[in-house]
Amino acid sequence: MPTRRYDPVTISLHWIIALAVFAAYAIGLVREELPKGDFRAGLLTLHMSIGLLVIALTIMRIGWRAMTPAPKAIAAAPMAAFAARMAHLGLYGAMFAIPLIGLSAAWMKGRVVGLFSLVVIPSPFALDIALAKTLEDAHGVAAHAFMILAGGHALAAIGHHLVLRDATLARMVPFVTPRRSSPGA
Template sequence: MIIKNTLSSYGFVSKNFHWIMALIILFNFTLGYFMGDLDKGPLRFFIFNFHKSIGILVIVLIILRFLWRLVNLVPTPLSQNNLLNKLSKFVHYFFYFILLVVTFSGWTYSSARGGPFNVFGLFSVPALVEKNEEIGKIARDIHSISVYIFIAFVALHILATLYHHYFLKDKTLKRMWFGNSAD
């Protein structure tokens, strides 16, 4: 088991960051998408709080993942196409950026509407802004728009992966998957 990345493959830590975060984020997207339809009551409160708590966990994971990326090699792209390689690099960085926009706009919206909140029943996070309806509306719009932009990029990212796997038949997917397939 290789802990760190090499020039030919992702290591154990990056692979886990990638797949665990992908699952958590897509799960939280589904929660966010459906929770608005819930009737007012304890279940709605619980699901909203769970959605916000997962969002805070995502912020912590993004920061840790980015720091891990900084002290690591980034595997060399397998495609010879310079333009596509640049696009892929841009999309990877863009994910970090847009996820911060998604999470902090959600946190700002929640602060402007309800103030501080409890994370998984463990500790409280402070409000980022004072209660204010106008700010709440803007933050909510940013949260909604940015999360759909994010999902569009995830779709592009998945299509690019499938193109590599089935069309170019290279090891792009295998080297992000578990095992030593790329070494």
């Protein structure tokens, strides 16, 4: 039976967003370790620009998802299906909340926020350094939690492919074929 994959737009958005999230996370961490200077400042501009792209792409993704429902779920134990649904909900929430918290922190600290230094997005907030600091800390902690959730999600997908041998991974990766046919896929 051929695998019923996610549509190409969903697959493309899924992988572009995943790449952007991992890049924003890695740049955020590396930057923290660098001495103050132009390079560190440039990395923050890059970090914020990639994060803003994540917000824009997530809006597109959710809009597309509303118009294009996911393929029928692969048969699974009710608890496993519930856990997957909750994990996906958590990932969608994180894709929005984490960059939005970073954005609010940057604005409240008076940082210039823009897309790759091309367009500056003016702040709707008054300066509030104390709240900005709290939001920056929350942004960092939430980003670490996001990576743990995304890591668990990736391990579950790979586990489906290698252990359960079903089509879960193949539905999101165009060049992967399931190791056996899956009811519902």
